[in-house]
Amino acid sequence: MALRACGFIVFRRLAVVPPPDNIEYLLLQTSYGEHHWTPPKGHVDPGEEDLITALRETKEEAGLGAEQLQVLDGFVQELRYEVRGRPKEVLYWLAELRDPGTAVTLSDEHQDYRWARVEEACTLAQYKDLQDTLRAAHRHLEADLDKQQ
Numbered sequence: 001m002a003l004r005a006c007g008f009i010v011f012r013r014l015a016v017v018p019p020p021d022n023i024e025y026l027l028l029q030t031s032y033g034e035h036h037w038t039p040p041k042g043h044v045d046p047g048e049e050d051l052i053t054a055l056r057e058t059k060e061e062a063g064l065g066a067e068q069l070q071v072l073d074g075f076v077q078e079l080r081y082e083v084r085g086r087p088k089e090v091l092y093w094l095a096e097l098r099d100p101g102t103a104v105t106l107s108d109e110h111q112d113y114r115w116a117r118v119e120e121a122c123t124l125a126q127y128k129d130l131q132d133t134l135r136a137a138h139r140h141l142e143a144d145l146d147k148q149q
């Protein structure tokens, strides 16, 4: 059976910069292994619902709770890759940090974090599938902005 993990592409909008350049994405750098950069996510516990996993892991890994996040409708991306010879599925939803000034608090699993504009986030992310997901999230937010204008 595939490993399964769930998480959020967390973003914030800075008030001082005009849209869409005010959008920044949260990436965390692991304190183990290759020190790769990833959005908050983690393994689904037995019997746990996917969205609950995403919320739990975001709280554990970034200190951001459900009350601080606005989960967006209409965006979810599934990534499939292999980890040490085992297939892994990762689901990402999109969530806005309601107060862009909220502090991120890391756990021992991560050694650094970055709020990054989409292209910088893609450079950090390094995996093609995660880069595609970040760009898809950004297009989704830009399309929302177009609808509002």
Ligand SMILES: Nc1nc2c(ncn2[C@@H]2O[C@H](COP(=O)(O)OP(=O)(O)OP(=O)(O)OP(=O)(O)OC[C@H]3O[C@@H](n4cnc5c(=O)[nH]c(N)nc54)[C@H](O)[C@@H]3O)[C@@H](O)[C@H]2O)c(=O)[nH]1
Residues within 6 Å of the ligand: 005, 030, 032, 033, 034, 036, 038, 041, 042, 043, 079, 080, 081, 082, 083, 088, 109, 127, 128, 129, 130
């Ligand atoms: N000491 C040590 N301990 C580890 C290690 N490994 C895990 N632990 C322990 O596990 C706990 C984490 O538990 P959770 O938080 O529940 O799970 P996740 O958040 O799911 O975390 P993972 O790190 O397991 O999973 P990935 O991020 O998926 O990375 C796995 C590999 O996949 C590649 N990869 C990563 N992202 C992408 C992508 O987007 N696209 C593609 N294509 N490939 C990608 C990359 O090559 C990477 O090396 C930690 O506390 C540690 O105790 C390790 O190497 N050394």
